[in-house]
Amino acid sequence: MPVTVVSPLMAPPPVLTPKQILVHHSADDWEEFVYEWVEALREARYVDVVGMGGSNDRGADIAAFLTAKKTDGPWHCFQCKHYDKALVPSAAYPEMLKILVAVAEQEYRVLPERYVFVAPKIGGSLKQLLAKPAELKAAFFESVAKPGNKLTTDYDEATLHRALQLAHKTDFSCFEAANLDRILEQHATTPYHVRRFGTPLPNRPAVPAPPSEHSTGEARYIQKLLDVYGERWGCATHYPDEARAHPKAGRHLQRQREAFYCADALRVFARDSVPVGTYESLQDDVHTGVVEVEERDFTTGYDRLNAVLDAARDMQLGANVLLSCMKSNDRKGICHQLANENRLTWFQEEEL
Known part of the structure; x- marks a missing residue:
C-alpha cells in the first residue's frame, strides 16, 4: 500500500527565533530595534531617549538622558553595530575615540556615564577587555600609538592630543557591551515586540466588571x-x-x-x-x-x-x-x- 510522504518542499517554513531574525536586519533596522529596547527602559531610568544616529552622529547612535540637562548632565550612550561577524576590539576602538573627540571638542559637555556597544555578536576578545577596564585602556592606547594605523587619520594633531588627554583621565569601566538575551527579554515587554518578531500576543487579562456608578x-x-x-x-x-x-x-x-x-x-x-x-x-x-x-x-x-x-x-x-x-x-x-x-x-x- 503506497504511503504519502510530505516532501521538504511541502513542509512549512521553519520559524525563525528573534535572534535569527535580528541577524538579517539591516543596520538601520538594528538601530531601530535598539531604540525600541532603550525606550523600554525609559520609564524606570531615563527622562528622555533620542536617536542620534547618522553620518554625523558624533559617537552616539542613541542617547538616553538621566536628567533634563541631557548631554550636559549624566547620560548614557548606546552605539549600534551590526556586522556579519562578531564585534572585535579593532572595530570598537574607533568608536571609543570618536566619543572622546566629541567631548574634547565640546560637542558634548561630558562623557556618558555608560557607553554601551550593542551588537548581535560580541567577540570573545572584546568581552574579555571590557571585563578588565585597565587592560582595555592600555590596549586602546597601544592601538592608537601603532605607526601607520588608520585609527587616528581622521583627526588633526591638536584634536587628537585633546582627546587622548581626556582618555588618560577617563575610567574605561564606562565602556561595556549589552547582552542580547537580556535585550530580547526586556524588548519582549514592549509594544514593539509582536510587530518586529511576529510572536504571539501575551495572554489578555480578565475583563473587569463595570463600576456600579457611571463614570x-x-x-x-x-x-x-x-x-x-x-x-x-x-x-x-x-x-x-x-x-x-x-x-x-x-x-x-x-x-x-x-x-x-x-x-x-x-x-x-x-x-x-x-x-x-x-x-x-x-x-x-x-x-x-x-x-x-x-x-x-x-x-x-x-x-x-x-x-x-x-x-x-x-x-x-x-x-x-x-x-x-x-x-x-x-x-x-x-x-x-x-x-x-x-x-x-x-x-x-x-x-x-
Whole structure:
C-alpha cells in the first residue's frame, strides 16, 4: 500500500527565533530595534531617549538622558553595530575615540556615564577587555600609538592630543557591551515586540466588571442610550436611575456597559502590547464597516442601534494583530466607544 510522504518542499517554513531574525536586519533596522529596547527602559531610568544616529552622529547612535540637562548632565550612550561577524576590539576602538573627540571638542559637555556597544555578536576578545577596564585602556592606547594605523587619520594633531588627554583621565569601566538575551527579554515587554518578531500576543487579562456608578468617561454614549430608552420604553432621558430600574432598559444598559468596558480593557491591553495606533486602526476598521449601516433610514433609534451592533458582530475585519485575542463583546463595545467619541449616533439629526 503506497504511503504519502510530505516532501521538504511541502513542509512549512521553519520559524525563525528573534535572534535569527535580528541577524538579517539591516543596520538601520538594528538601530531601530535598539531604540525600541532603550525606550523600554525609559520609564524606570531615563527622562528622555533620542536617536542620534547618522553620518554625523558624533559617537552616539542613541542617547538616553538621566536628567533634563541631557548631554550636559549624566547620560548614557548606546552605539549600534551590526556586522556579519562578531564585534572585535579593532572595530570598537574607533568608536571609543570618536566619543572622546566629541567631548574634547565640546560637542558634548561630558562623557556618558555608560557607553554601551550593542551588537548581535560580541567577540570573545572584546568581552574579555571590557571585563578588565585597565587592560582595555592600555590596549586602546597601544592601538592608537601603532605607526601607520588608520585609527587616528581622521583627526588633526591638536584634536587628537585633546582627546587622548581626556582618555588618560577617563575610567574605561564606562565602556561595556549589552547582552542580547537580556535585550530580547526586556524588548519582549514592549509594544514593539509582536510587530518586529511576529510572536504571539501575551495572554489578555480578565475583563473587569463595570463600576456600579457611571463614570464621566461614559457620559456621551450612555446619554445616547438613554435617548433610545426614552423613545423605546418611555424612560426619562436625563435620569439613568430610571433606565436602570426598568426591567428591559436596565438589563440592556448593563450589557452595553459590559461591552464598553470589555473594549476599554482591550484598548489598555493594546497600549501595553502592540505599537501605538494598532487599537485605533481596529476602531477605524469597525467604523468603516458600520457607518453606512448607521446612515440608513430607520424607524427608531433602537432599530439603528441594533442594526449597527449586528453589523459589527458579523463584519469581516482585516489583519489587525489584535484580532487573535478579541472577545465577542469587544466589537459591540467599540461601537459604544465610537458613539462616545461622536463618531456614531443612534438618532440622526433629521429624526430628532
